Amino acid sequence: MAEQLPHLLRSDAQDNRDRVLDAARALFSERGLDVPMRVIAREAGVGPATLYRRFPTKQTLVDEAFIDELATCRRIVEESCADPDPWRGFASAIERLCVLNARNQGFVNAFMSANPEAEMFTEHRVSLQRQLAHLAQRAKRAGALRRDFVMDDLVLVLLAGRGLSSVLPSSREARALRFAELAIDAFRERGEGISVGQRRR
Incomplete structure (x- = not known):
């Protein structure tokens, strides 16, 4: 004992x-x-x-909460990139990032407005975008991701998803999943791959 x-x-x-x-x-x-x-x-x-x-101190708590948030985001991207099926990994990244984005966007916005020069966020964003761009190239080569996809398209989806932070918390995750499903279907090369909804069934 x-x-x-x-x-x-x-x-x-x-x-x-x-x-x-x-x-x-x-x-x-x-x-x-x-x-x-x-x-x-x-x-x-x-x-x-x-x-x-x-x-x-309050700042200690704010900083550690944000660092945890970045770690969660990094884990999503790394796990998605490690998937041997690049389309499944790409779809998973969008789905999970949309949910995370909707759930905690208010906090991220508040932190960034109070810490506009936060270097950790800039480094984090550049690193993860590089990994996602590589994953997207793999998905294109597999014939699953539309050929005209560029990383700005994914950034646009995540920016649009910020609006979900205004949805009631009780329905936010369901709305984020639906939003992700529509985005993934739009990114899919016609006739190839499967949508998030089909993956779940």
């Missing part, structure tokens, strides 16, 4: 951290970065002392 205690304490601390970050991202998306720390603690179900022990 004595050997298990440190592991249990670490697990509990990690759970608290995850709940705080989840609550912070949701509240930042809905209300901007001015949400009081006590409100975040209450939403996460932790005491103020627990919150401040892990995040001693």
Whole structure:
């Protein structure tokens, strides 16, 4: 039991951290970065002392929440690019990025307006666009992605998807998935590949 205690304490601390970050991202998306720390603690179900022990300042919490957001985005792109089927990987990237974009766009906008020169975001964007461009080329060579596709087309879809952040949270993911399905179908070379809806069935 004595050997298990440190592991249990670490697990509990990690759970608290995850709940705080989840609550912070949701509240930042809905209300901007001015949400009081006590409100975040209450939403996460932790005491103020627990919150401040892990995040001693509001800026620390904002920065770590954003870094986690970037890590999630990077993981989506890397997993999609690793798919041996380039069209399936490309479609998966669009679908998952649209959902992430709709869910947390309010937070990303708030962070970027408060940190307009954030270098980590610029480096992150350039790196992931390069990986997605390579994936798109593979999908074209496989005959699944329309030949006139350019990366600006994907950027346009993600920009358009930002409007979904105004949809009620309860239906936001479903709307984002539908939006992604329509976008993927538009990108598909006619007569090749399958749509997201067909993949699910």
